[in-house]
Each structure stands twice: as structure tokens, then as C-alpha cells.
Amino acid sequence: KKLRVGVVFGGRSGEHEVSLRSAASILEAIDRKKYDVVPIGIAKNGQWLSGGKAQALLAGESSQGSLPAKAGRKQAHAKAGAAVANALETEAADELSSLDTGKLDVVFPVLHGTFGEDGTVQGMLEMADIAYVGSGVLGSAVGMDKDAMKVMFAAAGLPIVKHVTLLRSEWKGSPRKCVARVEERLQYPVFVKPANLGSSVGISKVKTRAELAPAINEAAKFDRKIVIEEGVGGTGRTRATGKARELEIAVLGNDDPIASVVGEIVPDREFYDYESKYDSNSTSEPVIPAKLSRAESKQMREMAVRAFRACDLSGLARVDFLMEAAPSGTPGKAAKPAKIYLNEVNTMPGFTSISMYPKLWQASGIPYAELIDRLIQLALERHAERK
Template sequence: MAKKKLRVGIVFGGRSGEHEVSLRSARSILSAIDRKKYDVVELGITKEGRWLQSGEAQQLLGESAAAPVAETGLSIAAAAAEPALDTGLDVVFPVLHGTFGEDGTIQGLFELADIAYVGSGVLGSSAGMDKDAMKRMFFAAGLPLTPHVTLLRSQWKVDPKKCVRLMEKSLQYPVFVKPANLGSSVGISKVKSRKDLAAAMDLAASFDRKIVIEQGVGGPGVKPRELEVAVLGNDEPEASIVGEIVPAKEFYDYEAKYELNGKDESISILPAKLTAAESKKIRAMAIEAFRACDCSGLARVDFLMSPGKKGKPAAIVLNEINTMPGFTSISMYPKLWAASGVTYKKLIDKLIALALERHAEKQQTHFSR
């Protein structure tokens, strides 16, 4: 008797500014996923937040709707409202980046629907999305960070001069000004002096109510190395090799990540040229960061490394964690695992298995007396 195939819902698109990045990730997964193992249900979300299925979802991807696809019996939203209902799905893979996708909101919907899903839960997703909350968790875990200040949009609008004084009292230029809740380096500016600070603050404030200002690692004139580690697992996570990104621009912003090509594109070095001790330290820190934010499934952890001074070792600081990193075949997360011996197709299998494992473990929890 043939083994029943798992029915997997691939959710993509969404309302965030990373809608197009999500579509790219979904196309890669849909072309690589093993159709002999899984019945795949395509679930698209438009920029306006409307859910699409089957042919409409394929059209969102810019693909033909001619190929047959599995249908769900009921929507996830209906199952969230009435958990006894059956969605027809065994597991959901939310290939959603940014707001409303990896910030805990859609994870809460899956929890209400009592359905297994790939990636971190509500806490891990929201903490990984909010750079201010993330840094507080990293600090509590004793992980090294660059000095930073968090300000509210309302503070900036009411008294920008006071905000500048507070920032300059704690930090030295250059600084990076970031919206606390956004991904793919959207809304981030490098500020080298006070004259450029207001424009950077206004830009970040247009994307979020919280603004994080970070001191540049290494100080003026220093361009730190940008290192990344992919983490995979639940309670016993594993770290990939360490990779390095050499940005085509001054730092690894949205354009450098997704829009440049040819001789102008950023370069990835796998593995990064590090000593054995440095690599071991960074991989261990990646796992500590993953645990500090209570993540599960997958995450990419990013570091900054400045050259050592006067015979001292290089300074390594934790930059951030990304709980649903880009997932195209050339994105750093799958590339790091491929370089560590896990193929793209096998990585999809592992993530689905981890989602089912986490959901099964959760069934041991009692939610009432």
C-alpha cells in the first residue's frame, strides 16, 4: 500500500514590503519540493491581504495555472475560528518575509488553527522581527552587541533635538538608523554625521514606530566584515559553516541583496576565511542567539567583525537574527547549508519534519485543568 503523501501548504506573498522577495523564495521551493512525497497546496496573499488558492495563487507568482494543484477543504482562517474543522493540510510552510509574515502575526493564526507550521512560534518570530526586543534578549543572554539606542517615532516628532542629544550622548558616528520591525534592510541608512541624521530618522520612522540607532562597528573608516550562519533545528539546533558577504555597496542594503547583478552584485564567500577558533566561536554564538529568542525550525544569524587593534583579537558582535530568511536557491540560508552538506531539496524535507516534530511536542501541553 502506497504511503499517504503529506499535504503541504506553501504560503507566499503578503502585505509587507518584502512581497516580491517572498514570491522569489516560493518559486524556488515549489520547483524543488519533492512531489512524490508531498501534495502541494499553493496559498498566495496579495499586497492588499486577500488570500488566493490554486490558479489565482499561481497567477500571483506569475506562472501558468494550467498545472493541477491540490485543493484545501477549508481555509486556515476558518479553522482558526473553529479549530475542530479540518483545513485539509498536514503542515504549512509560510514563505513570508517581513511584517505580517515573520513577526508572529500569522504564526498566531496557525496556532489558533492548531496546524503544524515551519519556523519559529509566536514569541521567536516576534522577537526576531523586533530589533529592539531582539537586542534585549541577546543582552540578557550575555551576547556581544554594538552600542545602540532605541527611540519612538512620537519622541522624534515631538522633540527631534532632544533625540539627537540622547543619541550623540551614547553613540559615535557613523551610526546605522533602522526601523525596528522590518527586514531585507528596508529603511536602513548609514549616517556619517549629524547633517544626515534627520533624513535617516524620517525614513526609518515612516516604516515603524520604533527606531533603532546602532553605532558602526570598528568606528570611522572601518568597514567590518559581514558574516552569516544558518541554524536548523528545534530544541537541539545545529549551525552551518560560517559564510561572508562582501557587499557591492557600502553596506548590505536591499539593493545590494536583490537588485544588483553582474559585476556590481555582492559576493558570498563560503566558507568565510576565519581561524578555526573564530569559526567555532561564531557558530556557538549563532546557536546561543537562536535559543535566546526561543526560535525553532530555521534562522539565519548575522555578525559583524572588525579587525583587531594593537595585537588584540578581532571584535565579533552579533548583528541580528532572521527567522524566515530569503529562500531562493541562491539565498545565503540554503547556500550555507548546501556548503555544509545539506541539499536544497533535503533542507525542505528537514524543515517540514521539524515543523511536524514541534507540533507533536506541543500536543503534550495541557491548556486547561
């Protein structure tokens, strides 16, 4: 018997479009002999859509849905619950929802960012007792919160950059004290980030005190928690001027996860910001495998698995590192080994067939369609294991 797989895409976050692209790739590649696929869309206003409306959202014909953003919210939540109830117990719940999804065996929530990658949708699926791809509530929430994530990394003995976490209320209450706290602990340049976000939204690189307050105000627009980190750059004298190397590893599995080869992103800008991630004119190109010594890549792959475990992740994650760059002209031949820091985990990384996560597995011997297959199997295993 074929399994019914609900693929959920879109969502209320700033990464709505990225999600649509990931889902389109999955729908195209998934093995239709094994799976019956049920597309489920979430419009930008939070409205849940199925059938033709979900297809239309995917095709970019209606990225708004029909409800105004705020008013749609409550109703959207009711609908989400109803959709799940409907999926669970067909007849009785039929009237509850206009969503005709039927009973689902497993859900693939291809959602990035808030209300999708952060444990919220995962919690709903737990309550509905439906298997789903990826991390559970805790792992998803930790993976979304750059402050909590650092606590987990540090507890596991993984190297992280020096940082300060501020609450928006502390910043509004006493900016001078906050600036003092930052400068006491960190050297410029620093990176200012909203704690719970992705795609580099709200992130600034700050080189001087004068730039600090505007950067914190910007990050505070997105989150009540702001993380400020010392910038990773070059080594020694080039510390402040050099650009960090950005290395990424794909991890796959549940309790006994495996790590892919290491890939490298070479941003075409000052840092890997929103434009260099998504602008089609951007020339940021992944290098797979990254140019590293054997010892370095071995060390990083071990760290990636430890990071996955430290955050209690499951299914998949892309683990991202920052590495001090050797001064140009001496690639990999610095006197001291370059320092490697864990930057973050992404529990639902970009998943188009040309995104880094699938590309890393492709290069490690797992083609795209098989990857989807394995993720679904891992979801079912985890669901069975849970009780």
C-alpha cells in the same frame, strides 16, 4: 499516506517578490513522492488566493489581486480565518471560504517581513492548530523587532553594538533631546533603522549630526520604534572609515539546533543596502566558507546557537554577525583579535536555492530538497511537542 503541505507566499510586506522567488524554488524542489503541495498566495493587498489564482500570483501574472489595498484588508483577515477553518474542517467551513485548500497537515509560511515573519501568521496557525515550519509566535516577533532582539541577546550575554532606541512620539516631541541622547551614547558613524523591518528598508548610515534628523525621519516612516546603533567598521584608527565584515550562519533544529559553516557577504556598496541585496546587477557575492581562523568560526557557531536559543526560535534562522575589519593589508593578522557582534537573526531568511541560508547548508552537507524535508519534520515534531 502523503502529507499535505500548504506553501504560503507573497504577503503584504515590501519583501513580497523575494517571497515569491523563495516559494517557487521550494515548489520546484520539494519531494512530490512524500508531499502533496498546496500553493497558497497572499496578494500585496492582503487577499488570500488558492488554486489557479495562487499559481498566477507565483508566476507574476497578478501581483495585485482584485481588491484595492485598504478595502481589501478587513476582508483579507476574514478570508485568512476562513481559509484555516476550511483547511481544518472541510465541509462545515467550505461555505466560509472561496479558498479550496482541503485539510493541511503542515504549512510552510515562506513569508518575509511584516504579517508573515513577525508572529502574526504564526498566531493564526496556532489558533487553527496546524503545524508550521519555523519559529512560533514569540520567536518570530522577537526576530522581527531589532530592539526586543537586543534585549534577548544582552540577557544571554551575547555581544551587541551600543545602541539607543527612540519612539517616534519622543522624536516628534523633542528632536533636540533625542539627538543629545544619541550623541551622548554613540559615536558617528551610526546606523538608523526602523525596529521592525528587513531587507535594509528604511536604514541609513549617518556620518554627521546634519544627516541624523533626516535618517530618523526616514526610519520613522516605517515604524513607531527606531533603533540607532554605533557603526561597526575597522579596528583602531580605521574604526570610522572601515567597513564591517558581514558573516552569516544558518541554524537548523528545535530544542537542540545545529549550526552551519560560516559564510561572508562582501557588499559592493557602502553597506549591505536594499539594492545590493536584490539588484541583479549587484556584485555582492557570498564567500562560503568565510576566511576566518578556526577559533573564530568555532566561537561564532556557538554564538549562533546561543542566539537561536536566546530568542526562543525553532526550525530555522539565519544568524548575522558584524565583525570589525582589520586594516587592509593585514587580513586576520590584527594585533588584537577583531571584535565580533551579533547583528540580528532572521527567522524566515531568503529561501531560493541560491539564497545564503540553503547555500550554507549545501556547503555543510545538507542539500536543498533534504533541507525542506527536515524543516517539515521539525515543524511536525514541534507541533506534537507543544501540548
